Every structure is written in structure tokens, then in C-alpha cells.
Amino acid sequence: MPRVLQITDTHLYADPDGCLLGLPTRRSFEAVLALARVLADGREPDAVLLSGDLVHDERPEGYLYLRGRMQDLGIPFHAIPGNHDRVGLLAGHLDPGAGQRVRGVLVGGWHLVLLDSTLPGEDGGRLGPDGLMALDLTLGACPGLPTLVCLHHQPVPVGSPWLDGIGLADGEALLAVLARHAQVRGVVWGHVHQEFDGVRSGLRLLGTPSTCVQFLPDSADFALDTRTPGLRWLDLLPDGDIETQVVRLAAYPDPIDLRQTGY
């Protein structure tokens, strides 16, 4: 039974003390990474999914730092870009596969299909007809493997208009493709800096907190949340079920000013 650890929206900087909205993102990431070592049953993940917005300053150092920390863990890792990433830097310095629009990796008996949902220069995402067709072909080639689809942008509204305005523009088209492939059991994403757990037509839909600042759920406009940074683990069962849990820090590693109005 493969176990996948999802780490997302690390927003790292070349400067080790670099801050997002006053929060030093490397310190927060390190604190969350330490959580990965104390999962309930102590069993290590088989793979780490890094689901975008990994670096915030369009420089290579954050990717190199992240690569070093993943290599220290000694667990295979797979990265996809978010709107704050530069795909060339991500592919060049962290994960060469991240330059592909659609790719599949096998983890245990499961198929992880990783999508690049980014649009250069835009916060919102889109797969487009070509991306959706490539996904359809990838899924059609592996009908017998339970499958988890991974991307940065949320394909369904999460309830915050400001965030849903920069989600996946063709989310419904994505779900229509997935509905044609019964082996697809779930979709996971980052981007929203909050937990989301839903089901639609038997498909598990999962959004995951950032390792740094959290966005307030159900807020019309940008607002920060008091909930703490975290990660998600996923146990992918042989029958296609997904057991998953978000784990959060007990407290922020540094005090955070919640009165920020944007980023």
C-alpha cells in the first residue's frame, strides 16, 4: 500500500531568512518537514509530491535547497509547477520531469498523473485542449491502475471568490475527462493554502494546506487564517480507496501578522 506525502506551496526564497507576509518560509517548511517524520504509525512515505509554488522569487537557490532536503530524506520526489514557479528553473534545478505538461509515475500499484496547469505570467491555471487530450491518452493507456491526478490549481470552487477566480479555468472539462476513466480515484492540488476534502461522482477531491501562510476559508477577499502550516499524507489502498489526513504544526514557528491584505 503506497503512502504519498504531499508538500505544497513552500514559497521558498534564495535568502534563507526570506519571508512571505512576514513568515520566514524556510523555517516554516523545516518545521512542517519535521512532522513528516512523526506520522502516526511511523511508516515512511514511498514518494513525496511537491505540488507547486515551491519558490517565490524566481531564482534557482530555493529549488536547490529543496532538492537537497528531499535528497536528505532519501525518498523519491516528484514536483509540478505552480503559478509562482518558473518551469525552466524548477525542471533545471529540482525535478527534470516537471517540464512535461502531463506525465505519469508509478508508486506501488498506483499511477500518479502529474499535470502542469500553469499559464506563464498568470495566477490562474488552465490545461487547455492539448493538455486535456494528452491527459486522456495517458489515462487511456493505463486503465487497470488506480490513479491519483495531481496539479497545482483547484479544479472546483473552494468557496472563496478571490481564490476561485484564479483556479483552474477548465476545471469542468478536466472532470469530464476524468469521468471517462473509472480508474481515477482522486485529484489533489495546492494553491488554495487551506484544506479541502470533497467527493464528486465517486472522485475524491483534496486541497492541501501550504507549509507557510494559510488563507481563510470562505472569505470573499484575501485574508489570512489562524490555522497553522501543514502537509497531507495519503495512503493509497489496493482496492482504489484513499485514506488521507492533514497534519499541522502545533503553532507557527514565528509570530504572524494576520492583518495583511494581499500578497
Ligand SMILES: [Fe+2]
Ligand atoms: Fe501558493
